[in-house]
Amino acid sequence: MDSTLAGPRQPKFRNQVRAIVGHGEAQISLGARSCAFEFSEHEAAAVSRLIADLETGGLTRHDLASRSSVIADKVPQLLHDFDELRLLIESDPQRIGHALSGTQLYREVRRLADRMVGRIATSAFHRALTEGRASRQQLIGYALEYYWIVQSAPGLIGPALGSAHSAAERRLLQDFLKSELGHDRFLAMALKSVGVTTAELEAHQPLPATFALGASLGIYGRQHPLSFKASLFLFERAQPAFIDAFDDRCRALGMPDAFHTPLRAHANINDEYDHEDISRQLMELEHAVDAETCAVVKRHIAIMVETMIQQEEQILAYYGQELTRVPRIFN
């Protein structure tokens, strides 16, 4: 670390600073605190100019010294002392941050996700359902991967509660967490109806893209809460056409009702609790988001959308192979 604190690039007196340049002495005060320095008569004009320039701001240290050239050699020390006394702020527009409201960032995030999804058209898995290509094993595979996300969800969401700093945010996250509890039991029952045992479910290893999605959501919950909040809508979007197509394909393949009914029930719960809105509600609570954070959120969302697309491809590819056992169990 640098041993000295870097001062403002374009110093300006804080708004509350009052400076009086008298005969041979300048007095600068900020509330109850004040300081003074002496100068000779031929320096008076330069001192007045420096003080006026610092009241206006917008000049570099170099500019300040050259405009008050008579005291140019003393300007660096004066600026250093003013800074030490906490009299100065930054007025360089490039160093003054740019901020977005959480709501505006969310608008941009939604548009970005829509653009990315639009580029790929309908999802690969949805197409496989409507075109009658999805096999029984691929449907079970889809449910297994979905199960893994759902059974992990409380553990992934839970840590985000630790960084909820307002009553409104705590309420939203707690209600969201509550509404996600116990859903794994629905899906476990569905999988049981097609022969997947409890022991197999426990040992099942998700596909890499499924794991990446869950891990990313959980890690953002711990390490970058804003990315966590902005991502939730991706997991909670209502997809009625997809659910219908899933049901139709299950029936066409003669799969038991007990397999697809719980999946539909889970999708309906998401609708009832207006889960899709959770991102907007949480983002509304963010008043100002700096440029780097906005970029990080957008980067994370873009990757999340890509990973969701990869997940469908991986489900079709892995569960489309001839497998001796459908759940992914190793060693």
Add this chain to the structure above:
Amino acid sequence: MSTLPEDAASLQAIERTLGRLDGMLSIAQIAQAEPTLAPQDVENLVASLDEAGLIDDDAPVDFRPGSEVILELDEIVEAHCAETIFQNPFWRTCLDARGPGDVPEKLAIGMIIENWHFLFRESYFDAPVLSYVPNTAVRLLLNKFFAEEYGHDEILLRALNFAGLSREDMRDAIPLPETMGLCNALAHWAHSDPLFFFTTLGLLEGQGMKQDSFIEACERSALPDGLVGPLKIHANINIGAAHGSLTRSIFQEIPVLDHATIARLKRQLRLFVELYDNFYTGVWRYYSSDAPLLRRVSQL
């Protein structure tokens, strides 16, 4: 609560039974040695004594030392690698490279970009284990490792600068989903299953490698020194500091692993190897295509 028989013979049997509670016999053996008492009575006796806080359990607890378990974990990783990473088109290209152009420059730069993204985010997944409370020796090893790893993204940035990519460019860059997936998977394990996270370090740090196949392939393909030089510096630091044996060193310090834990570690290894394999597949797929070299947030 049931009561024990109180006739004189039974009291003598109970006295003999109490004498056998010396830590050398199981409850079943004790019951067997005293046929005049029903096995259920012996169990009730022991339960009552336990409730009164008068006995300890001296039965050995089943466990295996980490130093032994890691040998099996390494073998599993090797078997999974043989089916995945060693067949990966990226590694096939590197191993088959014989002369100029065999490793295309864009592919090599792409590999450096994704490696930079990974190292740039190393604190995301190393930080959670720096405070590893259960084992002091392991915690010290991890802290030393992180101190040695810190700043390696800056070494790779020199190679990227040579390729015309500035620090500003990299601030705008988006990693491939496979790279970010690997980083977040590791961070997830580091938080939620540190022991499993430790098993990943060996492979990530070039376990069993005396040289780096990618660097050798770049050299055979006559890629410029400005690109390859920084990679060598990075690889040599890792090899010199024996980072490839880090997993072994950590597990040698772990005296006790129960069977459920060992089973959990074993069953997750395939997923980790697949995530790592996908990292290379992602590099191969994206940087062999006509897509722009850098994926940018500003162009989303």
